[in-house]
Amino acid sequence: MNIVVAMKEIPDIQQIRIRNRKPVTDDVPRTLGNIDKNALEAAVQIKEKTDSQVIVVGVGSSEVEDTFKEALAAGGDEARLVVWDGELESSQSAQLLAALITKIDSVGLILFGEGSGDNYSSQVGSRVAQILGLPQVGYVNRIEIEGSTARVTRSLEDCEQDLEVALPAVIMVSSDINTARIPSVTQILKAGKKPKEVLAANELGVAIPAAQVETISNLAPEMERRQISVKTISDLVKALADEGFGGGR
């Protein structure tokens, strides 16, 4: 079977600087979402136990091919990518990804991370499942494949559910499902030779709807703090007491 892993190209959050309360994303290198890397790792581990291929899919900037090299180095066998200039909103990403996935044969499993590294809105996996008419399970921290069934554990705030879901299915994993491997330099070099298909959005044969969400503003909150330096523990305890947070049992 083919295991599809959908990954999001995002700006490297650690490198975004705030200027005049505005995020500056120009010149920030592109990377893949952390939890998406856990989804890829889960796929690679399943591939190692079953006879499957791991196909990574994604939508991104003109550099998307470069960004996804890491995914191929970390165990993806093939990449199918769409180039999209500018902002994409969840509903549009979902349409593009669903169109990409529809072109792939014998898909058994479609994996996502529980949320993207930048927006963390957790919509796209559920939207793709609805578009493709497939069952879904989110917040999964265990996947075992048995024939045409996946046995998974969904971890919610108050409980864990062991579920059986018929394949093909969409599964969104949590970061605690595994520790994603970091590819070696040789793997990164070899990744360049793995098959890649990079399409323009208009080559997919689907109409991409207009954005359903409009961003009116996106500003860093004011976080002015006093940053008073205290030198000793007794100074700290005194400062706490002065603020009304006395100790004592």
Place this chain on the structure above:
Amino acid sequence: MAGTLIFSENPALVLELATAALEMDSGPVYALVINNGPQAEKLSNHGLAVLSVDEPGMSSFDTAGCAQAVAQTAGQKDLSMVLLSSDRRGKELAGRVAEAMHAGCLTDVKGFSLEGGQLAFTRNSLGGATLATQAIKTPAQVVAVSPRAFAPIAPTATGSIEAVKINVPASAVKLVETRSKAGDTVDLQAAERLVVVGQGVEDQSDLALVEQVAQALKAEIGCSKPVATDKKWYPEERIIGLSGKICKPALALILGVSGQVQFTVGVREAQVIVSVNNDENAFMNKIADYVLVADLKEALPELVRQLG
């Protein structure tokens, strides 16, 4: 804008959604309850207009079926606004309901305002680095509201229950077993004071000292994500930040946290923030009111002694 459908499996969150719906003032408000007679009863007794679905073939753990139930009910009643809880269940549901309703959707919404006559919602973006104000452009709208963003609605005597019939396809998901999570049910968001353990607390044996500090300050203990997910020193419900709890305590005493945005979003609304860190340049210090540059190995025992 014909009205609002609210849904969460958690009755406490339904009451918060009811407040949000009322404040948005977009027509009549109905609460959907799926396969849960007692909950329908309880919510109607609280004053809500309940739409009750009784469909034995459907189960709450099947997101596809639940999404159908929400979308079909909204369709039947001509309700264009759907409010869900932004807990894990609600977030998983949101995208699917939205796609089924051809609706724009926002999750983790913590507030709203009116911008030029349209509803605009606020939520964290860029991993918590920014606060985005966004509007949904489609006639139908799906919004998942963060727990505790709104106060629970006060009871009234106007409740009702109406049965709704829906049509869901057979479920492809089967439940094998449910396990409750361990009985550690701390409510960090209600805590007035927090002591937060980061990876700068290097030895698990030092948690006993942290416990004493927390006791002396009458504080609850929270932690950064890796302390729960990698080290497993505390259960995940104590995680503070983007994928954990967003808190607004009077005091947050932060012990050895570097201050990545995904963490700080969980404490930045505290009244007083104290950071203890051995790195004077730690980002956490820049958003603290008091900064102590010290090695926690030595600072913790001393803090216990002086607070005790």
